[in-house]
Amino acid sequence: xxxxxxxxxxxxxxxxxxxxxxxxxxxxxxxxxxxxxxxxxxxxxxxxxxxxxxxxxxxxxxxxxxxxxxxxxxxxxxxxxxxxxxxxxxxxxxxxxxxxxxxxxxxxxxxxxxxxxxxxxxxxxxxxxxxxxxxxxxxxxxxxxxxxxxxxxxxxxxxxxxxxxxxxxxxxxxxxxxxxxxxxxxxxxxxxxxxxxxxxxxxxxxxxxxxxxxxxxxxxxxxxxxxxxxxxxxxxxxxxxxxxxxxxxxxxxxxx
Amino acid sequence: xxxxxxxxxxxxxxxxxxxxxxxxxxxxxxxxxxxxxxxxxxxxxxxxxxxxxxxxxxxxxxxxxxxxxxxxxxxxxxxxxxxxxxxxxxxxxxxxxxxxxxxxxxxxxxxxxxxxxxxxxxxxxxxxxxxxxxxxxxxxxxxxxxxxxxxxxxxxxxxxxxxxxxxxxxxxxxxxxxxxxxxxxxxxxxxxxxxxxxxxxxxxxxxxxxxxxxxxxxxxxxxxxxxxxxxxxxxxxxxxxxxxxxxxxxxxxxxxxxxxxxxxxxxxxxxxxxxxxxxxxxxxxxxxxxxxxxxxxxxxxxxxxxxxxxxxxxxxxxxxxxxxxxxxxxxxxxxxxxxxxxxxxxxxxxxxxxxxxxxxx
Numbered sequence: 001x002x003x004x005x006x007x008x009x010x011x012x013x014x015x016x017x018x019x020x021x022x023x024x025x026x027x028x029x030x031x032x033x034x035x036x037x038x039x040x041x042x043x044x045x046x047x048x049x050x051x052x053x054x055x056x057x058x059x060x061x062x063x064x065x066x067x068x069x070x071x072x073x074x075x076x077x078x079x080x081x082x083x084x085x086x087x088x089x090x091x092x093x094x095x096x097x098x099x100x101x102x103x104x105x106x107x108x109x110x111x112x113x114x115x116x117x118x119x120x121x122x123x124x125x126x127x128x129x130x131x132x133x134x135x136x137x138x139x140x141x142x143x144x145x146x147x148x149x150x151x152x153x154x155x156x157x158x159x160x161x162x163x164x165x166x167x168x169x170x171x172x173x174x175x176x177x178x179x180x181x182x183x184x185x186x187x188x189x190x191x192x193x194x195x196x197x198x199x200x201x202x203x204x205x206x207x208x209x210x211x212x213x214x215x216x217x218x219x220x221x222x223x224x225x226x227x228x229x230x231x232x233x234x235x236x237x238x239x240x241x242x243x244x245x246x247x248x249x250x251x252x253x254x255x256x
Numbered sequence: 257x258x259x260x261x262x263x264x265x266x267x268x269x270x271x272x273x274x275x276x277x278x279x280x281x282x283x284x285x286x287x288x289x290x291x292x293x294x295x296x297x298x299x300x301x302x303x304x305x306x307x308x309x310x311x312x313x314x315x316x317x318x319x320x321x322x323x324x325x326x327x328x329x330x331x332x333x334x335x336x337x338x339x340x341x342x343x344x345x346x347x348x349x350x351x352x353x354x355x356x357x358x359x360x361x362x363x364x365x366x367x368x369x370x371x372x373x374x375x376x377x378x379x380x381x382x383x384x385x386x387x388x389x390x391x392x393x394x395x396x397x398x399x400x401x402x403x404x405x406x407x408x409x410x411x412x413x414x415x416x417x418x419x420x421x422x423x424x425x426x427x428x429x430x431x432x433x434x435x436x437x438x439x440x441x442x443x444x445x446x447x448x449x450x451x452x453x454x455x456x457x458x459x460x461x462x463x464x465x466x467x468x469x470x471x472x473x474x475x476x477x478x479x480x481x482x483x484x485x486x487x488x489x490x491x492x493x494x495x496x497x498x499x500x501x502x503x504x505x506x507x508x509x510x511x512x513x514x515x516x517x518x519x520x521x522x523x524x525x526x527x528x529x530x531x532x533x534x535x536x537x538x539x540x541x542x543x544x545x546x547x548x549x550x551x552x553x554x555x556x557x558x559x560x561x562x563x564x565x566x567x568x569x570x571x572x573x574x575x576x577x578x579x580x581x582x583x584x585x586x587x588x589x590x591x592x593x594x595x596x597x598x599x600x601x602x603x604x605x606x607x608x609x610x611x612x613x614x615x616x617x
Contacts, residue, residue, distance in 0.1 A: 050489070076491035088486035092478050092546065100472070101479050105491040107472040111500060114471035115464040121471060128472075161486075168490055 001064055003028045003172055003203055004049070009058035011044055011227075018044045020227040021058070026172065026205050031198050033218030033235070034207045037247055040224040042207045043085065046176050049205075050082050051075040063171065077105055081165030082174040087181075089157045089164075091150035095141060098149050098160055099132035102167030132167065139163045139193065155186035159193065172203045179210040191217050211248075215239060223247065305459070312451050321447035325519060327559040328454035329512050332461055334539040334551030336508025341537065342545030343469060344501045345481025346396070347404045349533045350411035354384040354506040356418065356528030358513020363431040363523040364424065373437045377514045384510025385503045392499040411533055418525045430524025437518040450519050457515065458552070461508055465548055468504070477501055542583055 002025040011019040018041045026032045036042050047053040049060060051072040060068050067075050076082075081102075090098050107128055109121050136142040139159050144152065149160060158178060165173050175194070179187045187210070194204060195217050208214045214221060215235040223231040223238060225247040231238050238244055312321055337351050358380035365371035365379055395406045418425045425431065437444045437453055444453045468474055476497045479487040484494050517523045535558065543554025561579065565572035 052485070052488075071493075072485075072488040073491050073493045076489055082489045084485065084489075088483045088489075090479050090482040090486060092482050093475065097475055097478075101475045101487075101492075102490045104472055104476055104479075109472050111468070111473065111504065114473050115468045117467040117471075121467075125471065164486075164490060 002026060003063060004205065005061040006045070006049065007059045007061070009045070009048060009055045009060070011041075011048060011053070011055050017227050019048070019055070022224070022227070022229055024222050024229065024232070026203060028171075028203050029198070029201055030219040031194070031204045031206065031217055033214035033221040034205065034224060035209070035211055035214055035221060036224035037250065038209070040247075041227040042209075042224055043176065045224070046082075046174055046207055050080065050174060076168070076170075079168070079171040080174065081168045081170035081172070083158065083161040083165055083176055083178060085176045085180065087154065087157045087161055089149045089152070089160055091148070093149055094146055095149050095152065095160060096129065096132050096136065096145040099135050099163050099167045100128050102164035103128050103132070105168065135163050135167055155182050155189070158182065158186075158190065162190075162193065166197075172205060173197075175204060175206045175208075177207055177209060179208060179213050187213055308455055308459070312448055316448075318447050321451050323559055323563055324556075325447060325450045325454050327556045328451070328458050329516050329519070330536065330539060330555035330559060331552040332454070332458050332512040332515070333509050333536050334543065334555045335458070335461060335465055335548065336505035336512075337536055338540045338543075338545065338548065338551040339465060339468070339477065339508075340501050340505040341540050342547070342550070343474065343477040343481065344498060346498060346502070347400070347537075348407040348502075348505070349404050349530065349537065350407035350409075350414070351505070351509050351536050352528040352530070352532040353411040353414035354388060354509035355513040355516070355532070355536075356414060356523075356525070357384045357387050358510035359517040359523040359528070360418065360425055360431070360513075361510070362514040362517040363434050366434055366518075367431055373435060373514075373518055374439050377437070377511065377518075380514035380517075381507040381510035384513070385507040388503045388506030389499060392502045393495070396495060396498040396502060408530065408533070411528075411530060415525050415529060418528075426524075428525060430522055432522050434517050434521045434523065436521075437515065444518075454515055454519075457511060461511065462548060462552070469548065473497070473500070538580060542580075542587070 004026040006022060006024050009019050009022045010017065022041075022045060024032075034042055034045065044053070048055050051067065051070050051074070055068065058068075059066055062075065062078055062080060065078065067078065070078075090101055093101065107124050109124065114121055133142060133145060136145050139162070141152075141156060141160060141163065144156075149157065152160060162173070162175070162178070178190055178194070182190065191213055194206070198204060198217075206214060206218065218235055220233065221231075221235050221238045222229055223241070223244045225243075230243045230247060231241040233241075312324065333351065333355055337348065340346050340348055361380040361383040362373070362376040365376040366373055371379070391410055395403065395410065398406050419428055421427075437450070444450050469477070476487065476492045479490070479492055480494055480497050487494055487497075516527075539554035539558050540551045541554070542557065543552065544550030561576065562572075565576050568575060
């Protein structure tokens with residue numbers, strides 16, 4: 001069974017259909033890309049999957065469970081991590097604490113036991129710190145583990161955000177425009193990390209406006225235009241699809 | 257919190273650093289937030305503890321003791337509020353109500369039902385916490401100004417209830433004759449004993465808060481303050497965390513209220529109004545948000561300021577207002593935070609200069 005199933009989703013804003021009967025599947029251990037011109041409904045779809053908004057009709061299944069009416073934190077708790085289009089690092093914490101914040105659900109500790117710093121809390125915190133440092137090491141951020149997260153450059157903050165999602169040990173990670181605002185070298189760096197994650201068995205679902213990156217790393221690509229799926233398949237097929245080319249050219253003309 | 261504009265050292269910082277140098281010996285650094293690695297007890301903290309323990313013995317003026325007792329009670333309240341305001345990033349203008357609930361619980365239990373004060377002390381915190389958990393769920397869905405107004409409304413409703421239910425609370429006159437705090441037959445009946453009582457309770461709650469903010473819950477508080485969406489994305493139940501921190505800060509206020517009732521031996525509604533709520537918020541903001549020493553320092557500062565200004569009679573309020581405005585203009589992040597940041601950059605500047613000089617040699 002597919003890890004994530006989106007079934008006939010409809011979402012309207014003031015009578016305008018942002019998403020019209022969108023259905024797709026994400027298989028375990030693959031990278032799925034979602035592309036499309038501006039205003040195609042990519043972000044809306046992501047908001048619906050992560051529970052920040054509710055669809056007007058249709059259903060979403062994650063790990064075989066229907067999550068359509070779940071709250072965002074409940075969906076995260078099921079094992080779905082995500083990053084944001086505008087980077088949302090926790091700026092009031094250190095780099096390592098950002099990663100440890102991602103471990104929230106895996107750590108035990110109630111109000112009283114944390115306040116009294118009981119032995120098992122102490123042990124758990126120690127192990128969490130060690131594990132967070134290992135994650136930072138993998139991401140190449142260990143050198144700055146103590147510095148405030150707000151002092152990292154944007155590219156590193158995006159990687160830190162990815163690290164925070166990884167710390168949850170999720171089954172699926174949603175990446176919302178990971179390349180936006182990054183320099184070409186930073187994009188390259190990020191692509192390598194993402195590819196590495198896939199090799200480690202992670203499932204990723206990427207929304208990206210920046211087509212090159214998705215075409216390079218995704219196993220399968222879905223193209224969305226005006227709230228409808230117009231093409232789906234491996235990158236080399238989608239790239240040659242006439243409807244896709246048309247949709248992107250239309251977007252280009254509208255931009256100019 | 258560190259703002260980007262304050263990242264580099266400016267030469268004119270020297271000028272207002274010099275007179276404040278002395279203060280820096282008392283005020284802690286702002287690095288509390290960022291120093292995961294150094295959250296164990298440091299030598300400096302032992303000095304603070306020593307100062308708190310020895311000061312009233314060296315300076316044996318009863319007026320000083322009394323002021324420090326008040327400052328200690330306010331500090332407990334401000335400490336609780338700083339968890340809510342400084343860590344979780346929420347605003348409350350109704351904390352005086354929880355303080356009042358604590359005071360009235362102790363007053364009623366001890367005078368009507370002859371409860372031992374020690375039990376009433378715990379019951380007060382529980383009562384305040386229950387009240388907070390009841391109003392927390394609906395109120396904490398609001399944000400920013402709306403939350404401020406809702407909590408303010410709660411504070412006013414509490415006052416009306418207290419004034420009107422004369423049977424239980426004695427109405428506007430209040431309740432008199434609350435016994436001294438006593439524990440196992442030992443009565444805290446002098447200012448000096450009360451000093452150790454309040455500062456002992458403060459120390460315990462301070463340690464509790466310090467542990468809390470370095471645990472996963474502390475990170476959750478900060479995450480809620482930084483970005484609720486990001487907090488949800490890692491599975492943090494935002495409304496549960498907000499209610500939790502609200503309940504904890506209300507329980508702190510309950511403890512403080514109970515001590516206040518025992519020490520003043522009265523409880524009347526005039527003490528728990530909006531003015532008092534804003535005073536506590538001022539203590540937290542002036543002391544510095546996002547670190548736990550800030551509220552303690554802020555409450556000592558404002559308690560003294562009010563005492564000194566009390567000599568100027570009718571001029572006291574205008575002067576008080578002007579001083580607050582000036583402090584907020586020059587120390588918008590709180591005295592502790594601002595000084596700490598300045599000192600860190602100053603030290604950094606010196607260290608770099610030294611390195612440069614050595615490099616030249």
